[in-house]
Amino acid sequence: MVNEKIVNYKIMNMFCYQCQEAAKGLGCEVKGVCGKTPEVSALQDLLVYQVKGLSHFTTALRLVEIENEAANTFITDSLFMTITNANFDHERFVTRIREGFKLRTELKAVLAENKIELKHSDLTTWTALTAAEMEQKALSVGVLATGNEDVRSLRELIIYGLKGMAAYLEHAQNLGYYDNSVHAFIQKALVATTNDSLTADELTALTLETGKYGVSVMALLDKANTTTFGNPEISKVNLGVRNNPGILISGHDLKDMEELLKQTDGTGVDVYTHSEMLPANYYPAFKKYSHFVGNYGGAWWSQITDFETFNGVVLFTTNCIVPPKSTSTYSDRVYTTGSSGFPGFKHIEEGVNGQAKDFSALIAHAKQCASPIEIETGEIVGGFAHNQVLALADKVVAAVKSGAIRKFFVMAGCDGRMKGRSYYTEFAENLPKDTVILTAGCAKYRYNKLELGDIGGIPRVLDAGQCNDSYSLAVIALKLKEVFELNDINDLPIAYNIAWYEQKAVIVLLALLHLGVKNIHLGPTLPAFLSPNVANVLVNAFGIAPIGSVDEDMKLFFPEMINA
Secondary structure: OHHHHHHHHHHOOOOEOOOOOOHHHOOEOOOOOOOOOHHHHHHHHHHHHHHHHHHHHHHHHHOOOOOOHHHHHHHHHHHHHOOOOOEOOHHHHHHHHHHHHHHHHHHHHHHHHOOOOOOOOHHHHOOOOOHHHHHHHHOOOOHHHOOOHHHHHHHHHHHHHHHHHHHHHHHHHHOOOOOHHHHHHHHHHHHHOOOOOOOHHHHHHHHHHHHHHHHHHHHHHHHHHHHHHOOOOOEEEEOOOOOOOEEEEEOOOHHHHHHHHHHHOOOOOEEEEOHHHHHHHHOHHHHOOOOEEEEOOOOHHHHHHHHHHHOOEEEEOOOOOOOOOOOOOOHHHEEEEOOOEOOOOEEEOOOHHHOOOOOHHHHHHHHOOOOOOOOOOOEEEEOOOHHHHHHOHHHHHHHHHHOOOOEEEEOOEOOOOOHHHHHHHHHHHHOOOOEEEEEOOHHHHHOOOOOOOEEOOEEOEEEOOOHHHHHHHHHHHHHHHHHOOOOOHHHOOEEEEEEOOOHHHHHHHHHHHHOOOOOEEEEOOOOOOOOHHHHHHHHHHHOOEEOOOHHHHHHHHOHHHOOO
């Protein structure tokens, strides 16, 4: 059966199951639900294969204390490019793979100079000159090329965690914060996924080690963001619009946010955030810009309608791109930068010699556009990252001890298009009034505009920020564990009901497992890349479970409701 699957894979258009929207809950075989073509999917598979090979070189060089910064950057950027909804540009991937060949030649020369012998295989010797040759090569190195289902499942779980880790690492590096130990782990782990002698137990241990480094890289990014822009603070974010032309910035990169605000200052162009850029409104460094208006629209998948009514220019700094419909009118107003890309969207290149990116073309374009159409008014409150919540610690602890707060629910993660995600809105609405939601990521758009009230002045939705800021939720939990003098983080009055969509959510999950968090409820579906045996390991060791109906889960979290 396994061999038959591989043979079938070689005549499929593609196979990808890295995101929650995998077709039929199994995998995309014709075209990605995300919108990527079979050709792009093939090149993404091949690029991952290439960085595995390059990691053999860098890992060997590291044994003699040689760190290759060019290789570190290439591998991190390449993994980020293959995250769901990040880059759909076929030509960018062809160019990137060719750059990888050039880098491989340079690494071989360094190995020779240092008289280091490397056992070569197809991973380190393959070539493909044309796009067609690359796509053909990809047929033999994709996901299903690993025959054993459980080994394949663990390898992919690790790789998807590494993709999420690479995204967070790149954001930190954009702000000048580096950690070569994370690069070393990413590359060591990539090499391990090519080692057929590793057992399932060894791969499971590596999976948990991936979570350990996930915590490290999230701490690094938190330090980069807060040192550069200040600690997020409680903020009221405007949802309305003004009469000036605007630029809508989406994605996650705060360095791009800073550069855009600087370059638009005094131009008459306003700046708004979309989706995961909403938390930029919480940082003190950005509040000084009078043309920074607030947030426009909802989560990433609502861009199909949000971009139409915005009227102005859109800048994607990272993943979260939805291919526009053929009837869309905004395609010529969208720009990408960094690891993101889409055919037909204009791309803003990196600055030369460390200089800022040049957003002048984007700004000039925005000046020619109409002002945004107002789609909502009012404000939403956020800014409850760890520094702000810990400043309120006495008040929070007192509310718990008095019984005013019965339980916290961590409802972090991703939003998505599936109708079943209405579960999270209904779940939030049905939570007892003495509970508080801790959130980070775009999952919050399912409930952050609801009127859920507060408990003694503490809002019932505490938004820590982007998915990148999930580290804050861990810091808050660990601090509460310390304050209540508990030995086990699972003894806290905290329950975990997390939504996932793509690979950054995977590294957050692995980070929580590393910290010892158990009984996480995950939805709206369990990952397609978990084989039954691997899923059983997670269930038995960590108590991971899928969500049920709202009524079922309310009774699960609050048993007293059963006889009420």
